[in-house]
Structures are given as C-alpha cells and as structure tokens.
Amino acid sequence: MESLIAAFICLLIAVYGAIRAVAEQETLTRLPFINVMNFGIAGTIVLLLPHPLTLVAAAAYFIGSTLEANAIASAYAKRGGT
Amino acid sequence: MLEEYGRILIAAALTWILFVSVDIFWRLPQKGGVSGAKAIGDLIARRGGNRNGGWMMGNIVSSPDASAGTLLAACGVFVAGIPGGIAAALLVFIGNRICHDPGFAGTTGALIATAVITLSTQFGFIPSDFIVGTVIAILTIQGLSLTKASHLLGRLWRWRA
Numbered sequence: 001m002e003s004l005i006a007a008f009i010c011l012l013i014a015v016y017g018a019i020r021a022v023a024e025q026e027t028l029t030r031l032p033f034i035n036v037m038n039f040g041i042a043g044t045i046v047l048l049l050p051h052p053l054t055l056v057a058a059a060a061y062f063i064g065s066t067l068e069a070n071a072i073a074s075a076y077a078k079r080g081g082t
Numbered sequence: 083m084l085e086e087y088g089r090i091l092i093a094a095a096l097t098w099i100l101f102v103s104v105d106i107f108w109r110l111p112q113k114g115g116v117s118g119a120k121a122i123g124d125l126i127a128r129r130g131g132n133r134n135g136g137w138m139m140g141n142i143v144s145s146p147d148a149s150a151g152t153l154l155a156a157c158g159v160f161v162a163g164i165p166g167g168i169a170a171a172l173l174v175f176i177g178n179r180i181c182h183d184p185g186f187a188g189t190t191g192a193l194i195a196t197a198v199i200t201l202s203t204q205f206g207f208i209p210s211d212f213i214v215g216t217v218i219a220i221l222t223i224q225g226l227s228l229t230k231a232s233h234l235l236g237r238l239w240r241w242r243a
Contacts, residue, residue: 003208003210005086006086006090006210006213006214007214009090009214009217009218010213010214010217013217013218013221013225014217016221016225017221017225020225026125028118028121028122028125029122029125029126029129029228031143032122032139032142032143032224032225032228033224033225034143035143035220035224036217036220036221036224036225039149039150039153039216039217039220039221040217042153042154042157043153043157043213043216043217046157046160046213047160047210047213047214050160050161051161052161052162052166054157054161055154055157055158055161055162055166055169055170055173056173058157059154059157059170059174059177062146062150062153062154062177063146063150063173063174063176063177063181066143066144066145066146066150066177066181067177067180067181069118069143069144070118070143070144070145070181071118072118073116073117073118073119073121073122073140073143073144074116074117074118074144075118076118076121077117077118078117
C-alpha cells in the first residue's frame with residue numbers, strides 16, 4: 001500500500017499542472033505546465049497498475065503527448081503568434 | 083510514513099541532479115532543437131527569463147529528454163527490475179527518433195537512472211520513490227515559476243559552457 005501515497009502525490013501534481021495550464025494566458029507557456037501534468041499522469045498509471053505492460057502504456061502515453069506538445073509548439077512558432 | 087516522505091524527498095533531489103546534469107552535458111540549453119522549443123525559450127526570455135534556460139525548458143517539452151528517461155526508467159525498474167529499465171531506455175530512444183531528436187540525452191538519462199535506482203534499492207529505497215521523485219523534480223523546473231527556473235538553468239549552463 002506504500003505506493004498509494006506515491007500515486008496520490010503524482011495525481012495531485014498532475015491536477016496542479018492542469019490548473020496552472022488553464023490559468024496561463026499564452027498557449028506556448030501553457031505547454032511546460034501540460035508537461036508537468038503528463039509526467040504526473042504517466043507516473044500515476046504505473047503506480048496504480050504495476051505490470052510490465054503498463055510500462056508500454058505509460059511510455060506510449062508520455063511519448064505521444066510529447067509529440068503533441070511538439071506539434072502544437074511548432075505550429076504556433078510557424079504562425080508567429082504566442 | 084515519515085520515512086517514506088523522507089525517501090521521496092531524497093529521491094527527488096537525486097533525480098533533479100541526475101537529469102539536469104545529463105541534459106546540460108548533452109547541451110540542451112545551447113539552442114532550441116526544433117522551432118517549437120525555440121519559440122518557448124524566446125517567449126520565456128521576453129518575459130524576463132534566461133534565453134538558454136528557456137530553450138532547455140522548450141526542449142524538455144518538445145522531446146523526451148533525460149527527465150523523461152529518468153521517469154520511464156523508474157517506472158521500468160518498478161514493474162520489471164533492470165530489464166524494465168533497459169526496455170524504458172529503448173522506448174525513450176524510439177520516442178526521441180519520432181520527435182526528430184538524436185536521442186542521446188533521453189537514452190543515457192534512462193540508462194544512468196536505471197543504474198542509480200538499482201543501486202539505491204540496496205540502501206532501503208524502493209523504485210516508486212523515484213517515480214514520484216522525478217515528478218516532483220520536473221514540477222520544480224516546469225511547474226512553479228518559468229522565469230526563475232530559466233535563470234537557474236541558465237546559470238548552470240554558463241558554468242558548463
């Protein structure tokens with residue numbers, strides 16, 4: 001049950017990241033807070049379901065969301081806006 | 083209970099040192115690797131932050147770097163021991179290639195983290211401490227104050243450059 005505390009902290013940080021991202025005004029500076037949320041969620045997935053396949057799920061979630069952040073940031077950079 | 087919180091804090095400090103030094107070793111603050119990372123760094127600099135620190139934060143957002151490697155290695159060791167950590171390094175490398183990144187920082191970060199976590203289990207730590215430790219460490223860089231974090235990273239980068 002020890003990892004339950006760890007999972008709770010991860011989830012708390014993920015929720016914090018999500019709130020900061022919503023409160024932030026500019027899209028590009030929202031992305032670091034979204035990144036914090038992604039770290040928290042990937043950690044929570046593994047802590048709640050300790051199974052070797054969960055690692056693949058967490059990595060797929062994390063790498064996919066990083067790719068999305070990359071795409072959003074590049075699109076905004078090309079458009080010249082923030 | 084208190085002991086677990088202490089372990090988590092020490093793990094957070096260890097992972098912070100680990101991934102920041104690996105990222106700076108692979109010169110992440112030198113330039114924005116992709117256009118999105120460059121734009122994030124420039125925006126943080128316009129808000130009064132440090133340009134190099136901002137670029138490093140942009141690179142962390144845009145591609146799985148050593149912090150992602152550390153997190154996934156901790157997850158891997160947590161679910162499957164050393165083979166799990168090596169599998170995580172492989173997954174991070176694939177992720178880097180998808181994001182048009184050479185993949186050195188993420189892969190070395192994951193491999194070093196696997197070694198550090200395996201070693202620290204000899205001293206009473208459990209791998210889940212390092213999962214939550216990495217999340218806390220990334221919170222201090224990306225989640226509290228973007229300008230202050232960029233100044234700190236910029237200062238560390240000047241020391242390296």
